[in-house]
Amino acid sequence: MLKVKNLRLQRGGKPVLHGIDLCLRPGQISALVGANGAGKSSTVMAVAGVLPISDGAILVDEQPMHNQRPERLRAAGVAVVPEGHKVLGDLSVLDNLRVAAAALPAAAVAAQIERVLAIFPELHAKLGLAAKSLSGGQKQMVCIAQALVVMPRYLLIDELSLGLSPLIVKRLADVVREVAAQGVGVLLIEQFTSLALDLSTQAYVLERGRLAFSGTSTALLAQPEILHSSYLASGQAAKVQ
Numbered sequence: 001m002l003k004v005k006n007l008r009l010q011r012g013g014k015p016v017l018h019g020i021d022l023c024l025r026p027g028q029i030s031a032l033v034g035a036n037g038a039g040k041s042s043t044v045m046a047v048a049g050v051l052p053i054s055d056g057a058i059l060v061d062e063q064p065m066h067n068q069r070p071e072r073l074r075a076a077g078v079a080v081v082p083e084g085h086k087v088l089g090d091l092s093v094l095d096n097l098r099v100a101a102a103a104l105p106a107a108a109v110a111a112q113i114e115r116v117l118a119i120f121p122e123l124h125a126k127l128g129l130a131a132k133s134l135s136g137g138q139k140q141m142v143c144i145a146q147a148l149v150v151m152p153r154y155l156l157i158d159e160l161s162l163g164l165s166p167l168i169v170k171r172l173a174d175v176v177r178e179v180a181a182q183g184v185g186v187l188l189i190e191q192f193t194s195l196a197l198d199l200s201t202q203a204y205v206l207e208r209g210r211l212a213f214s215g216t217s218t219a220l221l222a223q224p225e226i227l228h229s230s231y232l233a234s235g236q237a238a239k240v241q
Contacts, residue, residue, distance in 0.1 A: 001025055001061060002047075002078065002154045002185060008055040009046050016042050017209045019056070023202075024154055024185040029176065031196035031217060032189045033227070034206035040189045041083055043206070044156045047187075048080040049073040060154070075103065079152035083159040083189075085139035089132030093123055093142055096131050100146035116145040119175060137168035144175065155179060158189045173199055197221055 002024040009017040017039050024030055032040055045051045047058055049070040058066040060076045068076075088096050097116065101109045117124055120141045126134060131142055140160075147155055160176065161169045176199055180186050190196035197203060197217045205213035205226055213226045220226060 003059040004047060006056040007046060007053055009042055009051060009053050020211060022204060024187050026185045027180055027183045028202060029180045029186045029188060029200040030202040031200035032187060032204045033193050033196050038206040039209040040206055041158055044080060044158050044189050047156060074150060077153035079147035079150055079155050081143045081147050081157040085136055085143055087131035087139050087142050091131060092128055093131050094127040096142055097145060097149055101149045104150060112149045116149050120145055137164050140172060152184060154185045156187045160188060160190060161192055161195055193227055
């Protein structure tokens with residue numbers, strides 16, 4: 001189990017997270033939703049070891065992992081798909097996967113790359129191309145494949161659907177369901193609430209760095225005023241998809 005307890009974080013000397021509590025269970029998809037600026041990406045970057053926390057704890061299977069380097073979190077089974085379809089643009093798609101798999105035993109790299117290509121067969125024909133030449137949807141597939149190639153136990157996806165067509169979003173949503181069905185705990189950070197709640201069983205709502213809701217996705221769907229209030233507090237309209 002991946003646990004986040006009383007997570008507090010500052011950026012530029014200003015507090016942006018105010019005591020966040022999350023729990024990610026194997027085989028479960030949890031959604032973290034909220035308006036732009038609510039603290040979703042800061043939360044995932046703190047859990048991934050990219051941002052140092054000012055207080056609280058991050059536990060992976062009861063082992064303290066807060067303020068560890070990202071590679072240490074990755075070795076502990078936590079993989080992240082960052083926001084924005086970030087690939088190594090000048091490298092080929094195959095080399096992107098090889099770089100992501102570098103921490104694996106050399107004898108296992110080829111087999112793990114083949115495993116993720118079985119998940120995304122669309123990438124087979126693109127392996128020799130520079131990653132920067134891909135479409136947004138293909139880049140997102142590469143990013144997810146990079147995370148999956150190390151066989152994580154916990155997968156954090158920041159903005160799965162950002163800038164993508166509904167057809168690609170559906171394709172990626174099916175992959176997320178498949179990954180969770182294989183026992184991986186997934187934290188889905190999403191601005192589009194209907195997509196996130198459709199995929200997840202557990203939900204968290206962030207509002208200005210604080211948890212406004214923690215419970216089942218079904219319970220949140222039954223209380224739309226919580227989401228409405230959270231988005232209005234940020235001056236945004238609630239996002240649906």
